[in-house]
Amino acid sequence: MQAGFFGEAGAFAMRKIILRDERHIHPFNEEARDLRVQNKPLWLHQRDTLSRYVDQELEVATFAQVPRPVTVETLVYRDNLFFDQAYIDEFIASARRMGKACRAAFTKNNKTFIRHALPLATSYTQLGEYYFADLWYFPPGADPDAPPEPLVINFQSREIGFYRVPTYMSNDKGELVYQVPLRGLLAIDSWVHIYICDAVYGLFGRGARFEDRLNSDLGYNLRVLARSLLEGRQVLQCSELVQIGRNCIIHPSAIISGPATIGDNCTIGAGVVIENSTIGDNVNISQGCQVMLSTVGDGAFLPFRASLFLTTLMEHSIVAQNTCLQMCVIGRRTFIGAGSTFTDYNLLPQPIRALNGDGELAEAGAPVLGGCVGHNCRIGSGMIIYPARTIESDVVLFASAERRVIDRNVAFEDSDHLRARNAHLHKRLYPRKGEKVAETW
Numbered sequence: 001m002q003a004g005f006f007g008e009a010g011a012f013a014m015r016k017i018i019l020r021d022e023r024h025i026h027p028f029n030e031e032a033r034d035l036r037v038q039n040k041p042l043w044l045h046q047r048d049t050l051s052r053y054v055d056q057e058l059e060v061a062t063f064a065q066v067p068r069p070v071t072v073e074t075l076v077y078r079d080n081l082f083f084d085q086a087y088i089d090e091f092i093a094s095a096r097r098m099g100k101a102c103r104a105a106f107t108k109n110n111k112t113f114i115r116h117a118l119p120l121a122t123s124y125t126q127l128g129e130y131y132f133a134d135l136w137y138f139p140p141g142a143d144p145d146a147p148p149e150p151l152v153i154n155f156q157s158r159e160i161g162f163y164r165v166p167t168y169m170s171n172d173k174g175e176l177v178y179q180v181p182l183r184g185l186l187a188i189d190s191w192v193h194i195y196i197c198d199a200v201y202g203l204f205g206r207g208a209r210f211e212d213r214l215n216s217d218l219g220y221n222l223r224v225l226a227r228s229l230l231e232g233r234q235v236l237q238c239s240e241l242v243q244i245g246r247n248c249i250i251h252p253s254a255i256i257s258g259p260a261t262i263g264d265n266c267t268i269g270a271g272v273v274i275e276n277s278t279i280g281d282n283v284n285i286s287q288g289c290q291v292m293l294s295t296v297g298d299g300a301f302l303p304f305r306a307s308l309f310l311t312t313l314m315e316h317s318i319v320a321q322n323t324c325l326q327m328c329v330i331g332r333r334t335f336i337g338a339g340s341t342f343t344d345y346n347l348l349p350q351p352i353r354a355l356n357g358d359g360e361l362a363e364a365g366a367p368v369l370g371g372c373v374g375h376n377c378r379i380g381s382g383m384i385i386y387p388a389r390t391i392e393s394d395v396v397l398f399a400s401a402e403r404r405v406i407d408r409n410v411a412f413e414d415s416d417h418l419r420a421r422n423a424h425l426h427k428r429l430y431p432r433k434g435e436k437v438a439e440t441w
Contacts, residue, residue, distance in 0.1 A: 015073070016074070017058045018058070018079050019077065020060070023080075023357070024433045025188065026190075027390040027391060028430065029375075029430040029431060030375065030393075031080075033046075035314075036194075036297060037082055037194060037198060039278055043079060046082075049088055056072070063144070068144060069141065071141075076137075077136070081186070081187055087155075087181075087183040089183075090153050094153065095139075098149060100142070100148075102137050102151040103148040104151055110157070111155075113155070115179045115365060117187070119362070120354060121357060123189050133185055135185065155182070156183060157180060158180045158182065161177045162177070178199075178200045191329050194312060195327065195370075198312045199310050227239060227240045237257055243261045244262045245265070245266065246264045246265070247265045249267045255273045256272075256274045257274070259276055260278070262274075262279045263283065264281045268285045273291070274290075277294045277308075283298070284300075286304045289307065289308075292308065294311045301317075301319075302318075305322050307323070311327065311370065314332040316332055317333060317334045318336065320337050323338060325342045327342075328344075328372065329373075332375045333376050334378070336379045337380045339382045340381065340384070341383075341384050343387055344387050345368050354390075370388075371385045373391045376427075379397050380403075383397065383405075383406060384404060384406065390409045393430035395415040397410070397416055
């Protein structure tokens with residue numbers, strides 16, 4: 001059967017062309033496509049989201065290498081883009097109705113885009129009243145060199161508060177709010193965008209879609225209520241809203257409130273509190289830990305009384321006891337020592353600035369924001385990290401009288417292990433783009 005047939009998902013098959021973005025995201029020293037968003041590598045998330053549409057794939061370095069002429073229905077996107085299923089479904093459906101070459105566009109009326117996606121971004125192109133992302137649709141016969149039509153998709157944003165605080169640290173309403181999309185697209189140009197992708201687009205978005213479904217679908221509403229009555233649980237703690245994988249050991253005193261997802265082979269200890277979070281496979285969360293609105297990657301370990309709030313913890317990392325992370329992103333295979341605190345608020349009323357996609361400091365567009373630690377780091381106990389500070393991949397920080405407060409970004413050259421006698425015991429696994437590290441065996 002030729003291309004253009006209806007597949008199992010009821011959508012025409014098409015070709016996707018992936019534009020490679022080889023820039024490294026600081027402080028991970030890794031391309032965006034290889035970083036985890038919503039506990040899945042970005043390239044895998046893109047593939048899964050588009051699987052119902054495409055049956056052909058091609059990677060190119062630049063847009064100029066897109067085959068000409070376009071002979072089959074084609075989707076072109078840069079590989080640093082995150083798009084959820086709801087957005088891509090609406091984008092493709094709208095593009096097909098137009099029947100013309102078009103490009104994903106945003107206006108200043110899109111509160112989510114202006115508030116959360118545009119700050120620190122370097123991937124969007126502004127032309128007139130539109131901001132364009134690197135996502136195109138071409139019907140058969142379209143000319144890629146002709147100007148495409150702007151295609152604006154309604155994000156269906158919802159304003160959702162996540163703190164209620166005194167007005168001196170927020171807006172006039174005394175609330176800190178997110179503009180949460182029910183469907184969205186985001187370019188990953190900065191570590192802050194990973195945080196936005198996981199927290200705002202991911203966990204808050206999941207909660208907003210759940211509330212919308214409860215309010216609009218009476219059958220689903222009754223099913224959730226019946227399930228909670230049958231299980232003798234609160235509505236947010238019933239199995240309709242808390243998905244638990246296979247071979248998990250969960251202490252009876254643990255409190256898990258949804259929407260939440262627990263992966264396979266997880267251990268959750270006594271007194272643990274988990275609220276609206278995603279927990280990966282093979283995760284161990286010990287006694288008294290609190291995980292709220294956070295994403296915990298596969299194989300991670302939280303010893304007793306560790307706390308995560310609006311934080312992304314990538315795979316195989318450890319956050320030791322009595323450590324508190326708020327609005328942070330932690331890379332893979334990283335250890336955060338006991339009793340450390342990542343602060344998220346400037347005591348003096350000045351805007352929080354973070355590194356953008358060009359490596360320059362710019363306003364982050366957030367009144368509160370934690371820090372970011374790269375891959376393969378070892379952070380000693382009792383550290384205090386100022387808001388929006390970064391620690392580059394492969395850094396080791398010893399706990400010492402001289403090094404307790406991190407008030408500036410820490411580069412690999414600042415790593416304490418480089419001055420230690422046994423520096424060779426800690427291998428550099430994530431050099432900057434263009435740098436070479438001598439292999440040792």
